[in-house]
Amino acid sequence: MLFQSVDKIKLDKEVGMCRFEKIGGKYLLTNDVGRFIFLDSESFKNFLEGELDKNGDLYRKLKNDYFIKTENPDELAQKYQQRNAFLFRGPSLHIAVVTLRCNHNCLYCQVSSRNTDDKKYDMTPEVARKVVDNAFKSPSPAITIEFQGGEPLLNWPVIKTIVQYAKEKNEQKRKSLSIAMVSNFSLMDEQKCNFLLENRVAVNTSLDGPEELHNKNRIWLAGNSYGETIKWIKKIREKEKENPALPKIGALTTISKHSLEYPEEIVNEYLKFGFKEVHLRPLSYLGLSGKLKNQIGYSPEEFMSFWKKAMDYIIKKNLEGKYIHERGSRIILQKILTDNDPNYLDLRSPCGAGIGQITYDYDGKVFTCDEGRMLGNDAFLIGNINTDEYGEIASHPTIKTVCTASLLENLPCDNCVFKPYCGTCPVQNYALYGNIFAQMPNSERCKIQKEIFKYLFSKLSEEKTRKVFESWLS
Numbered sequence: 001m002l003f004q005s006v007d008k009i010k011l012d013k014e015v016g017m018c019r020f021e022k023i024g025g026k027y028l029l030t031n032d033v034g035r036f037i038f039l040d041s042e043s044f045k046n047f048l049e050g051e052l053d054k055n056g057d058l059y060r061k062l063k064n065d066y067f068i069k070t071e072n073p074d075e076l077a078q079k080y081q082q083r084n085a086f087l088f089r090g091p092s093l094h095i096a097v098v099t100l101r102c103n104h105n106c107l108y109c110q111v112s113s114r115n116t117d118d119k120k121y122d123m124t125p126e127v128a129r130k131v132v133d134n135a136f137k138s139p140s141p142a143i144t145i146e147f148q149g150g151e152p153l154l155n156w157p158v159i160k161t162i163v164q165y166a167k168e169k170n171e172q173k174r175k176s177l178s179i180a181m182v183s184n185f186s187l188m189d190e191q192k193c194n195f196l197l198e199n200r201v202a203v204n205t206s207l208d209g210p211e212e213l214h215n216k217n218r219i220w221l222a223g224n225s226y227g228e229t230i231k232w233i234k235k236i237r238e239k240e241k242e243n244p245a246l247p248k249i250g251a252l253t254t255i256s257k258h259s260l261e262y263p264e265e266i267v268n269e270y271l272k273f274g275f276k277e278v279h280l281r282p283l284s285y286l287g288l289s290g291k292l293k294n295q296i297g298y299s300p301e302e303f304m305s306f307w308k309k310a311m312d313y314i315i316k317k318n319l320e321g322k323y324i325h326e327r328g329s330r331i332i333l334q335k336i337l338t339d340n341d342p343n344y345l346d347l348r349s350p351c352g353a354g355i356g357q358i359t360y361d362y363d364g365k366v367f368t369c370d371e372g373r374m375l376g377n378d379a380f381l382i383g384n385i386n387t388d389e390y391g392e393i394a395s396h397p398t399i400k401t402v403c404t405a406s407l408l409e410n411l412p413c414d415n416c417v418f419k420p421y422c423g424t425c426p427v428q429n430y431a432l433y434g435n436i437f438a439q440m441p442n443s444e445r446c447k448i449q450k451e452i453f454k455y456l457f458s459k460l461s462e463e464k465t466r467k468v469f470e471s472w473l474s
Helices: 041-048 057-064 073-083 125-135 152-173 190-198 211-217 225-242 257-261 263-272 300-319 327-337 370-374 390-394 397-406 426-433 444-460 463-473
Strands: 003-005 019-023 026-030 036-039 093-097 142-148 176-182 201-206 250-254 357-360 365-367 381-384
Touching: 019 444, 026 041, 036 041, 036 057, 093 125, 093 370, 125 142, 125 152, 125 357, 142 152, 152 176, 152 190, 190 201, 190 225, 201 225, 211 225, 211 257, 250 263, 257 300, 263 300, 300 444, 300 463, 327 444, 327 463, 357 370, 365 370, 370 426, 381 390, 381 397, 397 426, 444 463
Parallel strands: 093 142, 093 357, 142 176, 176 201, 201 250
Antiparallel strands: 003 019, 019 026, 026 036, 357 365, 365 381
16 A cells, blocks of 8 residues: 555554655655655654654654644644635635627637627626625635636626726725636727726736647637737736736636647747746536547646646756746645645635635526536536525535535545645536546546646755745745
8 A cells, every 4th residue: 555644553652643655765744734754764664663763853853844743732733724724714716707608619618608699698787796796795805806708808898897896895895806807818909908907907818839739729710819819918018017016917728639749839938928837737628628528638647748848848947047837836836835825726625616716607696616607507506696695605505515525534535645735626526427526546637636746746855946946936
């Protein structure tokens, strides 16, 4: 057995609860407050048997990192509470699907978008104001309202309504308010761009890599998707130079089968346009991407081969003095190297569905998360903004079920050495395997996550690479 929970064996009374797995000839140990250490075979045996020299450096390190039981259990409890503080904040991310209409036909689209002429799939101003009202009822001191679609710019009047009403509302509520939009930029113009930036709306787009790859993934029959995207990236970059206080433009890449041949080229594309991060995200197989899995999908092994090549290249560019980080890795490294959890909703236990984020569909339906509404059915529906109060939505039984299904202590994950840094998505489990309680060790997501963790931990043992990783967190 490669890994197991130490508390299930008879050990010396001083040994604290931890998990372990043999990786690369050494034993990796982790505990519930996220501390880790690598031990050689002899030190690992001495640790388990309680035979370490209590005056030695290794014993002191193990004790300082809570692998040896402390005389002050309150200190350990405080660390655990700090890492799980998100449980007490309430939903902070509120996704507003202002329209299902879209003018692109992206191969990996996670939703079932509608024709651009079909305006019955637009959110109305009345529903939009109810979304804002509901968002501000969350106990979270920080609120992010994010526009999704479809293509949000197809319903520009409602975007303006939400931005203006949210700012008015916040004059009384005094929360930390952020507003963001994800757009393909094909409908952007100077007036819209200026409104968004002047109102500090964080603008994000998709950039999948070089022109040929981007246009193959992100099909726009009316024009050159890549050309329009980089045109507005450049324009917004110029506006950022004029006013450094503006929120910085962001970009996301989604890795399809077509992307696997371009690990370095994708990174170079992000460097070329001045981005400090690239997020190498695997496909989710929701919506259209699920239907086209055989055409655009890949095995976990194929994805990891691509991902490792890209990561090696990112590290190489950093060592050459060109800063760029991989966003997913940075989030994991923050969980590994610090006591401050970044509250990334996909890597939480329980996950963020319903308790960290909620999604409002164009017609007022409320879902646990954006993935929940992407299924195209009401399996993860938790209410309707037109008829239900915040309390009814926030306490919906489906939220409790999703929390139970994503609590790693309820899953085989509880024995995994990477458990303190990981999370699961019940929606994806349901979409792929027909069960919110998936057999995680056999799932594609689990296989990918474990290989990512192994790569990052192995690189942390290299002094130069560790310094690169630490620079990503500074």
